[in-house]
Amino acid sequence: MAVASEPVDFVRRVARLGLWLAFLSSACQPPGEDAGAPFQVALLTSGPVSDAGWYAGAYEGLQMIADSFGAHISHQQTRTPAEFDEAFFAYASSGYDLIFAHGFEYQDAAIRAGAEFPETTIIVSAGGRVAHNVIPLIFQLEEGSYLAGIAAGSLTKTGVIGMVGGVAIPPAEGTFDAFEAGAKSVRPDVEVLVTWIGSWNDVTAAKEAAVALLRRDVDILIHNTDAASFGVFQAVREARGDGRDVWAMGMNRDQNDVAPELILGSAVIRIPEGFVEITRLWYDGDLPGEAYYAGSKASLVDYVVNPARVAEYTPELLALLEETRTGIREGTVDIPRIQFVSDEEANR
Amino acid sequence: MAELALLTSFLAASVRLGVPLALAALGETVSERAGVINIGLEGSLIAGALGGALGALAWSSAFGGILTGAAVGALVAVVFAAFVVGLNTDQIITGTAITMGGLGVTGAVYQARFGLTGTTLTLPPLSSVPVPLLHRIPVLGPALFDQAPTAYFAVVMGILLWYGLFRTEWGLELRAVGESPDAAQAAGVRVRWTRFWATVFGGLMAGIAGAHLALDSGTFIEGMSGGRGFIALAVVVLGRWNPLWVVVAAIFFGGASALQFSMQALGWDVPHQFFLALPYLLTLAALAGWVGRARAPSALAHPWPKTSI
Numbered sequence: 070m071a072v073a074s075e076p077v078d079f080v081r082r083v084a085r086l087g088l089w090l091a092f093l094s095s096a097c098q099p100p101g102e103d104a105g106a107p108f109q110v111a112l113l114t115s116g117p118v119s120d121a122g123w124y125a126g127a128y129e130g131l132q133m134i135a136d137s138f139g140a141h142i143s144h145q146q147t148r149t150p151a152e153f154d155e156a157f158f159a160y161a162s163s164g165y166d167l168i169f170a171h172g173f174e175y176q177d178a179a180i181r182a183g184a185e186f187p188e189t190t191i192i193v194s195a196g197g198r199v200a201h202n203v204i205p206l207i208f209q210l211e212e213g214s215y216l217a218g219i220a221a222g223s224l225t226k227t228g229v230i231g232m233v234g235g236v237a238i239p240p241a242e243g244t245f246d247a248f249e250a251g252a253k254s255v256r257p258d259v260e261v262l263v264t265w266i267g268s269w270n271d272v273t274a275a276k277e278a279a280v281a282l283l284r285r286d287v288d289i290l291i292h293n294t295d296a297a298s299f300g301v302f303q304a305v306r307e308a309r310g311d312g313r314d315v316w317a318m319g320m321n322r323d324q325n326d327v328a329p330e331l332i333l334g335s336a337v338i339r340i341p342e343g344f345v346e347i348t349r350l351w352y353d354g355d356l357p358g359e360a361y362y363a364g365s366k367a368s369l370v371d372y373v374v375n376p377a378r379v380a381e382y383t384p385e386l387l388a389l390l391e392e393t394r395t396g397i398r399e400g401t402v403d404i405p406r407i408q409f410v411s412d413e414e415a416n417r
Numbered sequence: 418m419a420e421l422a423l424l425t426s427f428l429a430a431s432v433r434l435g436v437p438l439a440l441a442a443l444g445e446t447v448s449e450r451a452g453v454i455n456i457g458l459e460g461s462l463i464a465g466a467l468g469g470a471l472g473a474l475a476w477s478s479a480f481g482g483i484l485t486g487a488a489v490g491a492l493v494a495v496v497f498a499a500f501v502v503g504l505n506t507d508q509i510i511t512g513t514a515i516t517m518g519g520l521g522v523t524g525a526v527y528q529a530r531f532g533l534t535g536t537t538l539t540l541p542p543l544s545s546v547p548v549p550l551l552h553r554i555p556v557l558g559p560a561l562f563d564q565a566p567t568a569y570f571a572v573v574m575g576i577l578l579w580y581g582l583f584r585t586e587w588g589l590e591l592r593a594v595g596e597s598p599d600a601a602q603a604a605g606v607r608v609r610w611t612r613f614w615a616t617v618f619g620g621l622m623a624g625i626a627g628a629h630l631a632l633d634s635g636t637f638i639e640g641m642s643g644g645r646g647f648i649a650l651a652v653v654v655l656g657r658w659n660p661l662w663v664v665v666a667a668i669f670f671g672g673a674s675a676l677q678f679s680m681q682a683l684g685w686d687v688p689h690q691f692f693l694a695l696p697y698l699l700t701l702a703a704l705a706g707w708v709g710r711a712r713a714p715s716a717l718a719h720p721w722p723k724t725s726i
């Protein structure tokens with residue numbers, strides 16, 4: 070311990086740490102001005118965009134904005150809440166016009182940044198707080214989940230279906246409530262089991278959660294996680310390898326081609342198209358001063374039957390799904406809604 | 418019968434979840450016994466996971482993945498050891514940098530190889546190998562005798578390392594380096610050499626643990642180590658730096674994690690946050706009640722020689 074108290078040594082150590090950090094951060098270039106682009110768009114995610122799901126969809130949206138509008142784009146992954154404010158500050162102060170903060174967790178930092186930078190518009194996916202330049206972009210995934218629930222309730226043989234969730238935040242809980250309601254609308258006695266794993270990306274935990282649910286006679290498993298969904302699919306794959314008649318359903322992104330042999334369909338949000346739509350509204354000056362709802366009305370949310378597994382569906386079920394989809398669009402089908410924006414916020 | 422089936426699957430899940438912890442913690446036990454605390458274990462673990470995935474794809478075999486994962490995990494530990502043993506840097510700070518660097522670099526390599534928005538890999542599975550006859554024992558059979566090869570490897574390594582550390586000259590020298598490096602040097606032990614290889618061995622085992630994670634879930638995900646490297650550090654303390662107890666402690670922790678899934682699957686009306694916190698609460702309780710008298714190697718985390726370069 071005597072060594073640590075020597076000041077020279079301490080300085081040397083700090084210098085070494087500094088070198089390390091410089092090495093680590095050399096990959097993250099600061100956002101630069103692009104003179105040729107009409108405007109600049111940034112994306113913040115709190116997970117890797119390589120998840121083939123929620124974050125990947127946002128990244129694809131960002132790229133589509135670059136392609137469609139010629140905008141200069143930049144993406145940053147924030148790892149801790151402490152970095153949220155830093156990231157908003159970095160982008161807003163270097164002249165970014167539109168910032169997509171892709172997740173519920175950004176809403177408070179977005180309000181702070183919005184007040185500080187009135188010229189910058191911030192879109193918070195699944196956010197719940199509104200300001201004149203902070204707009205929640207709300208994907209009504211409960212509509213797709215409700216349809217998935219109808220399919221699961223109709224197709225289950227054991228009468229037990231399961232859900233594996235990441236973190237129990239209101240948007241995720243809402244999709245499960247709708248899934249359960251959908252299943253019970255066609256089979257009132259269906260048993261619905263849910264397990265939360267406390268992480269969006271822990272595949273190992275998701276797999277064990279799925280294994281435990283499959284042991285409880287679950288024969289159709291849906292998830293609401295990011296990359297951890299691969300663990301759910303792996304558990305179903307192994308159970309099928311043991312000769313069990315079990316299936317999985319995808320969520321957030323069209324995951325039908327991730328494991329076509331075992332996925333019945335996916336409750337999807339078309340994140341890239343939603344991003345492009347919001348950008349178009351913003352560009353034309355038509356952005357509402359309130360939350361923007363992206364639902365099945367605009368075809369931004371849906372339940373997509375896996376084309377490779379369509380034989381599992383009866384014609385009656387396919388017709389019921391179509392009829393319910395139309396009903397949701399026209400507002401004649403009542404489904405449990407997620408309260409994203411509190412009334413107090415909505416009336417501001 | 419339903420309860421018995423549930424117990425059987427709970428025990429099997431405990432061992433499954435405990436295996437990667439046991440592998441990483443066994444390696445860390447050896448390096449800590451030599452006086453090096455490797456906070457960079459998480460870095461070796463995630464590098465081993467990516468190495469395991471890439472290796473399994475390249476060789477089209479799970480075994481190839483395990484070997485590649487071990488090599489990559491060891492390589493990360495070589496970097497760590499070069500700093501802390503070679504340059505006598507602070508072990509905690511260097512280890513933190515290795516972990517952060519490991520998580521970042523693996524993400525960059527993965528995105529460079531498989532595209533920015535990722536893809537699902539289909540890795541050759543690490544199938545479980547039932548031990549003839551024994552796996553049919555009710556309740557305990559599936560937990561102990563129907564597991565992946567890495568599980569048997571962890572148990573064998575636990576026994577071998579226990580024997581090596583406490584019953585051979587090699588183990589005596591290694592422990593001397595961790596307890597009193599000056600005395601060890603006076604007795605003719607090559608202190609830095611021993612510390613270097615003990616650390617690299619720790620990285621190799623963490624690499625195998627990482628490869629196990631990737632092959633068990635059939636894919637690689639950025640950050641899939643999920644803090645297991647840090648939990649392995651706790652497992653070493655819980656196992657009192659004794660390889661046999663370390664294996665038991667790892668399975669105990671695996672059991673605490675498995676409990677959350679079994680209990681949620683039962684559909685009990687208890688807030689699930691309680692189950693998520695359970696492994697950590699149990700660990701705290703175990704540390705308080707059980708490890709109380711255990712003592713870390715005296716020279717743990719101390720650079721050597723003291724008159725630094």
